[in-house]
Every structure is written in C-alpha cells, then in structure tokens.
Amino acid sequence: MATAPRFWRQNQSRYNMVGIRCDSCGRNFFPPRAICPVCHRKSVGKMVPVKYKGEGKIFSFTEVHDGLDERASLKPYTVAIVELDEGPKVTGQVIDCEPCDIEIGTRVRSVLRKLSEEGSAGVIHYGYKFVPVKGK
Amino acid sequence: MTMRKVAVIGVGDTKFGELWDASFRDIGIRAGLSAVEDANITAEKIDAVFVGNMSAGRFIEQEHIGALIADYAGLARDHIPATRVEAAGASGGLALRQGYMAIASGLHDIVVVGGAEKMMDVSDVASAFIQSSAADQEWETELGATFPSLHALIARRHMHEHGTTREQLADVAVKNHRHGSMNPKAQFQKEITRDTVIGSLMVSSPLRMFDCAPSSDGAAAVVLCPLDQAKKYTDSAVEIAGTGQASDTLALHHRRDILAFDATRVAAERAFKMAGVAHKDIDVAEVHDNFTISEILAIEDLGFFKKGEGGKATEEGRTSLEGDVAVNTSGGLKARGDPIGATGLAQAVEIVTQLRGKAGKRQVKDASVGLTHNVGGTGATAVVHVFRRF
Numbered sequence: 001m002a003t004a005p006r007f008w009r010q011n012q013s014r015y016n017m018v019g020i021r022c023d024s025c026g027r028n029f030f031p032p033r034a035i036c037p038v039c040h041r042k043s044v045g046k047m048v049p050v051k052y053k054g055e056g057k058i059f060s061f062t063e064v065h066d067g068l069d070e071r072a073s074l075k076p077y078t079v080a081i082v083e084l085d086e087g088p089k090v091t092g093q094v095i096d097c098e099p100c101d102i103e104i105g106t107r108v109r110s111v112l113r114k115l116s117e118e119g120s121a122g123v124i125h126y127g128y129k130f131v132p133v134k135g136k
Numbered sequence: 137m138t139m140r141k142v143a144v145i146g147v148g149d150t151k152f153g154e155l156w157d158a159s160f161r162d163i164g165i166r167a168g169l170s171a172v173e174d175a176n177i178t179a180e181k182i183d184a185v186f187v188g189n190m191s192a193g194r195f196i197e198q199e200h201i202g203a204l205i206a207d208y209a210g211l212a213r214d215h216i217p218a219t220r221v222e223a224a225g226a227s228g229g230l231a232l233r234q235g236y237m238a239i240a241s242g243l244h245d246i247v248v249v250g251g252a253e254k255m256m257d258v259s260d261v262a263s264a265f266i267q268s269s270a271a272d273q274e275w276e277t278e279l280g281a282t283f284p285s286l287h288a289l290i291a292r293r294h295m296h297e298h299g300t301t302r303e304q305l306a307d308v309a310v311k312n313h314r315h316g317s318m319n320p321k322a323q324f325q326k327e328i329t330r331d332t333v334i335g336s337l338m339v340s341s342p343l344r345m346f347d348c349a350p351s352s353d354g355a356a357a358v359v360l361c362p363l364d365q366a367k368k369y370t371d372s373a374v375e376i377a378g379t380g381q382a383s384d385t386l387a388l389h390h391r392r393d394i395l396a397f398d399a400t401r402v403a404a405e406r407a408f409k410m411a412g413v414a415h416k417d418i419d420v421a422e423v424h425d426n427f428t429i430s431e432i433l434a435i436e437d438l439g440f441f442k443k444g445e446g447g448k449a450t451e452e453g454r455t456s457l458e459g460d461v462a463v464n465t466s467g468g469l470k471a472r473g474d475p476i477g478a479t480g481l482a483q484a485v486e487i488v489t490q491l492r493g494k495a496g497k498r499q500v501k502d503a504s505v506g507l508t509h510n511v512g513g514t515g516a517t518a519v520v521h522v523f524r525r526f
Contacts (some may be wrong), residue, residue, distance in 0.1 A: 010274065031275055060296070060394070062288035063341040064280070066264075079280045079340075081289055081389045089389040093280040099341070104296050115278060127279065 004123045014127035017052040017110055019088060028052075030088035054110030054128065056084040063099045082108055082130055093129045107133040139240040143366040143373040143526060146175025146359035147485040152473030153323040155353040160196050160254040161208045167355035167478075168209055168250050175359035176369050179210060183244035185218040188231030188251035189477035194266045196254050205250060224270035225426060227251065228356070228480025229510030229519035233379050235360050236521075245361060251481035252355035263351050267476075270513040272387040284348055284427065286388050286514045288340035291429040294395050295342065297444070300432065302342060304447030306333035308428035309346050309470055311456050316467025318498035323352050323473030333428075347428040352473035356481035358488070363526065374488045377413070377505075378522035380406030388514040397515035400437040404509070404520045411505075411522035415439035418461055418522075419503040420490045422483035424511035425468040431455075434509055435463060438520070462500045465490060480510035484521065491525045 010031065012018045019030035023046040024039040030052065036043035061080035078094040080102075094102060095113065102108075108130040117124040148170025150163045158166070164187070172179070185206050193199045206218035221231040228251030235249035255263055268277045271286055294300045310330060316322035328346065336345035366373035382402035388394055408414060415438060423438065425431035432446035440461050441449045449455060455463035466472040466486040469479060487506035489495050506523045 006274075007278075059389075060289040060293040062285050062292060062343075063338075064282055064285045064288075065337070065341070066282070066284065066339045076338075077280065079282075079285050079289070081394070091276045091279050091281050091286075091387070091389050104293070115280075125278075129280075 007123070007125050015112060017054045017128060018049050019052055019086065020047045021050045022046060023048055028087045030084065030090055050086070052084055052086045054084075055133070056082045056108060058094070058102055058104055058106045058108060059083045059089060060104060061094060061099070061102060078102070080130065094132070095129050096131045102132055109133050140242060141363035142236050142239045142360055142376045143363040144358050144376060144484065144488050144523070145361050145366050145369045145373050146171045146173070146177070147357070147488045148172070148174055149321060149356035149482055149485050150354050151321050152352045152354035152475060152482070154256050156256070158353070160192060160198065160252060161204060163254065163353060163355040164205045164250055164252040165208050167252065167357040168205070168248055171248065171357035171359050177246060177359060179214070181246045182211065182214070182216060182248055184216055184238055184247050185209070185211070186231040186234045186238075186247065186249045187218070187220050188228035188249070188480055189220055190222060190224050190227045190253060191266050191269070191476070192254070196257055223517040224512035225424065225476055226480060226510045226512030226517040226519050227477040228482070229508065229521070230381065230480070230517070232358065232480060232484055232521060233381055233519055236376055236379050239360050239362055245365065247360045248357060249360060249481065250355060250357035251478040253475035253477040254353050255351040255475060256353050260351070276387055276389070282340060284343055285340040287427040287429055288343045289388065290394055290433065290514070291342055291427075294429060294432065297395060298447070300447035302334060303330055304451045305342070305347060305428040305432070306330040307450045308425060308431045309333050311450065312425060312464050312468040312470040315457060315465050315498055316471025318496065319467050319472060322467040322471050323350055324467065324471045343427060343429070349426045349469035349474040352475040354473055354475035354478045354482070356478045356485050358481060358484050366526065372492045373526050374491045375524045375526045376521055377524040378407035378409070378411030379520075380404060380410065381517070381519045382406070384516050386513065386516045391515070395433070396443060397433055397437050397511065397518060399515055399518035400434060400509065400511065400520070403518040404438050407520040407522045411524065413505055413522060417505050418507045419505055420462045420465055420487060420500045421507040421509065422466060422468070422486050423463055423509040424479075425464055425470050426474060426511070428470070430511070431463065431468065438507070438509060457498060457500065465495065465498045465500060480508065480519065483508035483510060484523070487523045491523055
C-alpha cells in the first residue's frame with residue numbers, strides 16, 4: 001500500500017492520463033519518464049508532457065478471483081492491458097460491465113474512480129479505470 | 137585478460153515445501169553444508185559466499201542476509217566476503233552468475249553460492265502481496281494487477297494469437313507433477329490429470345490453482361571452483377560452459393511483445409554463444425514455470441520450439457522425460473516448489489545431478505548438456521546457464 005505522498009506524486013498521470021512525448025522521435029510513453037529508450041541522450045530535455053484522450057482498446061484481459069486483500073470487496077474484478085490510441089499500453093481495471101461483455105479489441109475509455117483506501121479512516125486513492133464504449 | 141573456466145564441484149538442497157520446523161538460517165545452512173560435503177572441501181577453503189534471496193525483509197523481517205548466512209555457516213571468524221543478490225524470481229540464478237564471475241575473473245578459487253526463501257511464516261494474502269512487488273508496484277499492482285493476473289493476461293493473448301488451448305496449459309502441470317512424483321525432494325510428489333487442473337479453483341482467468349507454482353520454504357546451494365582445479369576435489373565435476381543475463385521493461389504492458397520474453401531469448405543467445413552450443417544440443421532443461429503459460433513461453437523463447445508452438449509441443453510430449461528435450465525433470469517450480477530465491481540454485485542442482493547420471497527414476501539417458509532458465513517478475517530479468525559434463 002502506497003502512503004499519501006507516494007501516491008500524490010503521480011496524480012497528474014493517475015487523474016488526467018498525462019503521458020510524455022519524445023520530441024526527438026515523436027514516440028509517446030506512459031507514465032512519463034526522463035529518457036526515451038530509443039533516442040537515449042538525444043531526448044534529454046526534450047520529453048514533453050501530453051494529456052491523452054484516455055481512449056483505446058483491450059489488448060488482453062483477465063477476471064481476477066484471487067485478488068489482494070485491499071480489493072477483497074471487488075472480487076472478482078476485471079484487469080486489462082489497454083492499448084491507448086496515442087500508442088502506449090497501460091494496465092487497469094475494466095468496470096461497469098460483465099467479463100462476458102468484453103473481448104480482445106473492445107473499445108474502452110478511462111474514467112476517474114477510487115482505486116484503494118488506507119483503512120477505514122485513511123487516505124483514499126483515486127485513479128483511472130476503464131469502461132466499455134457503448135455501441136463500438 | 138582471459139577468463140578462467142568454471143566448474144560445479146558440489147551441490148546440495150533441502151526438501152521444498154512447508155518446513156515448519158526450520159528457520160531461514162536453518163535451511164540456508166542445511167543446503168550449504170550438504171553442498172560443501174558433496175564437494176569434499178573444508179571451511180577454510182571457502183573464499184566467498186553469494187546468497188540469492190528475494191524478500192527476507194518482508195517474509196521474515198530480516199535483511200543483511202549475506203552476513204547472516206556466513207555467520208551461521210561458521211565462517212564469521214574467517215571474515216569472508218558474503219553478498220546477497222536480488223532480482224525477484226531470478227535472484228538465485230543471478231547469485232550463481234556472480235559466483236561464476238568471481239571464479240572466472242581469478243578473484244576467488246572456491247565460492248559457495250546459495251539461494252533461500254522462507255515463505256510459509258506469512259499468510260497466503262501477505263505472500264501474494266510480497267510476490268506482486270516483482271511487478272511494477274506503481275503502474276501495475278496499484279491499478280489492480282496481481283502477479284498471477286499478469287500471467288493470465290499473457291495466457292489469454294497467447295490463446296488468442298496462437299490458438300494455445302486450455303488443455304495444453306494443463307498439460308504443462310500434468311507433466312511437471314509426473315516428473316515431481318519421481319523426485320523425493322519435491323513439494324508435490326503426486327501425479328495429476330488434466331481434469332485436476334481444469335477443475336481447480338479459478339485464480340485469474342484463464343489460470344487456475346493448478347496453473348500456479350506454490351509458495352514454499354527451501355534452499356539450495358552449489359560449490360564452484362576453476363575447472364582446472366576441479367579434479368583435486370571430485371571425479372564428478374560439471375562445467376558451467378555458458379552464462380547469459382538480460383533485462384527488459386519492468387512492466388509487462390511496456391514490452392515489445394507480451395508473448396515473448398526478449399530477456400530470455402537474449403540471455404540464452406549469450407549463454408549459447410559462450411558455450412559454443414545451440415538449443416538443439418540441450419538434453420535436459422530446467423525452465424522457469426512459475427505458471428503453466430510461463431513454461432510455454434520459455435520453451436519458445438529458448439528456441440526449442442517456434443513461437444506459438446509451445447502448447448502443441450507440450451501436448452505431444454516433446455518436453456517430457458522421454459521427449460526431444462526433457463524440460464523440468466525435477467518437477468519444475470510447479471511440483472518441486474518455488475522458494476523464490478532458492479529456485480535458480482535448485483535448477484542448477486537438478487542439472488548437475490542429471491549430468492552426473494544420478495537422477496534415479498527421472499534420469500535422462502546419456503544427458504551431457506543441460507540448461508537452467510530463471511526469470512524475475514514477468515520477464516524483466518532472465519538468466520540462462522549452460523552446463524556440460526566434464
């Protein structure tokens with residue numbers, strides 16, 4: 001379980017899906033990183049934050065039955081790797097649907113939801129989850 | 137500077153499983169002592185110790201494992217260098233490589249490399265949480281992924297792209313339990329069927345309980361020396377002919393292709409090149425089957441079978457004791473057990489035992505070249521060693 005500052009540092013990316021683009025080669029990365037793994041030193045100082053649309057499609061998914069303790073109330077829940085339209089892939093939960101409603105290729109969009117809480121009186125952590133895009 | 141060739145002159149291990157009567161230091165010393173006895177050396181000969189361990193800090197709230205093991209091995213007065221090595225599930229394999237480099241470089245002549253993990257002193261829930269820290273804590277685990285679920289994502293996609301079947305995944309566990317039934321040190325020594333696997337509790341779809349390696353206590357160790365000195369100690373030395381290590385993105389979602397562990401492929405290429413062998417020369421291999429899908433990826437990435445054909449090859453028995461390449465004759469992580477830091481060394485113990493012709497009922501006939509493949513996380517670290525009868 002992350003403590004408040006550990007989580008807070010990543011809020012830009014967790015709340016707003018802010019990634020980073022290397023201005024040397026144009027590739028996108030999520031979460032932000034200091035150095036482009038393709039351009040190496042040429043990318044230093046040229047990594048530019050970009051807010052993604054938060055839309056993409058399911059690359060793979062699983063229904064988690066044996067989750068970690070803090071998510072016990074959610075079980076079973078769905079976790080997917082989502083391929084964002086901007087290029088990067090991210091891991092996140094898929095909610096507001098049954099596992100039978102999704103398949104590899106299903107369009108999804110990100111929404112802000114509660115990820116976890118530090119006990120009954122502690123800090124609540126928020127971040128992105130994904131919901132299927134209706135009619136697509 | 138030329139490197140010296142390196143040999144294994146002694147091996148030792150504990151039984152793997154629920155070792156309630158033994159502490160972390162107990163199992164570490166048991167394995168080390170049996171390796172030292174096997175090598176027929178005395179304590180004064182030992183120049184250095186390396187210990188592979190993933191998370192003693194969280195499993196038993198003890199860090200500083202190198203000095204601890206050297207101390208309880210009775211070596212405190214000798215003041216030898218004792219170093220802990222960590223790379224999640226690949227900790228043991230990396231410790232072996234550190235020992236190899238220490239001998240090859242000429243720095244040391246006798247090195248003991250051990251691996252140990254004491255997992256059963258914490259609850260299943262705590263253990264799962266600790267194991268998930270091998271993945272990216274901030275961008276996988278916090279978002280809902282568990283360690284099994286990341287492998288389930290691989291399995292689902294492998295089935296989607298390559299047509300791997302639920303039954304083929306089960307066949308990995310069935311084979312490894314059959315091999316484990318012939319290994320008196322294995323955690324599980326009972327054979328199972330496809331139905332056992334497919335009817336077991338769902339963990340993270342499509343992976344079920346019997347697709348997953350267990351939590352285990354256990355330790356394993358080897359003694360290394362320069363190849364040209366090995367005959368002084370033993371007639372059954374085995375050469376470490378090649379070593380390769382590689383890394384990749386920590387998070388699974390950042391990989392070039394989640395269906396191939398590039399770190400495995402590159403580590404194998406480096407080890408094969410060094411040993412002057414190819415995948416077709418390998419008679420027996422211990423690969424990192426922490427999940428059934430992991431063995432399918434491993435036998436593809438190591439080059440034994442084409443990408444996408446690992447499931448079919450397993451179904452056809454080509455990786456069984458009698459197959460083209462005998463994979464996980466010890467029972468693998470699945471049946472022998474997976475005390476994380478010990479696993480890479482347990483693999484080495486099994487291959488040396490096979491190349492000595494001492495593997496009993498599970499002996500691969502005329503085995504002369506063997507391989508170990510140890511993975512950390514979902515493939516962010518891989519280490520491959522090639523062993524040759526000497």
